[in-house]
Amino acid sequence: MNEKPYLDTKTIAPQSGGWLKINQGSRLKITDLDGEQVADLFAVSCCNFDEYLSVGTTRAALYKLFPKTGEGFFSNKYRQILTIERDDSPGTHDMLYCACSTEMYQKMGINGYHNSCSDNFRIAATEFNWHPEVIPDPVNIFQYTQITAGKMTPLPAQTKAGDSITLKAEIDLYIIVTACSMDLEPINGTQCSRIKIEIIHN
Numbered sequence: 001m002n003e004k005p006y007l008d009t010k011t012i013a014p015q016s017g018g019w020l021k022i023n024q025g026s027r028l029k030i031t032d033l034d035g036e037q038v039a040d041l042f043a044v045s046c047c048n049f050d051e052y053l054s055v056g057t058t059r060a061a062l063y064k065l066f067p068k069t070g071e072g073f074f075s076n077k078y079r080q081i082l083t084i085e086r087d088d089s090p091g092t093h094d095m096l097y098c099a100c101s102t103e104m105y106q107k108m109g110i111n112g113y114h115n116s117c118s119d120n121f122r123i124a125a126t127e128f129n130w131h132p133e134v135i136p137d138p139v140n141i142f143q144y145t146q147i148t149a150g151k152m153t154p155l156p157a158q159t160k161a162g163d164s165i166t167l168k169a170e171i172d173l174y175i176i177v178t179a180c181s182m183d184l185e186p187i188n189g190t191q192c193s194r195i196k197i198e199i200i201h202n
């Protein structure tokens, strides 16, 4: 009998996104394959698309800017839906920035099209029939935001190739992860690169 610990694995190309379904009790492992790459994470209940991961609720529930290992992320219904089980990265993540978008890149001076986490979210969500009017603010895994006297400075992710974080699902979820497209600020190092997502069943 072959053990099959991995139910599903996806490698997300630079400046794109992907989704997976994860059952309660299984783990989601997010790996920065090449280093210095931010992964935007979104999650929604499989049985109720009105319940989704809310970074605002998470901050309010924990009285923190970001949960530590053993704590987790809450839905807009004030329910913990993911728990940080392991953090095999430098531990710098962000829950303050919105997903990058066409409008953000236009504001930064891009005239033509630019890939964005918002567009990549829409593409992925549409594949499992989630069509939210407003894109939820993501958990920006591996993003390094320096906060000094209330000012936010986006700096290169501190991750090295192979760094990862592992989250346990507390309910059945669809998760969307994007490999952030930002190449006008240094959050993704010198170039946008790949992210791997894996579901590990219990």
Ligand SMILES: [Zn+2]
Binding pocket: 040, 099, 100, 116, 117, 118, 179, 180, 181, 182
């Ligand atoms: Zn982005």
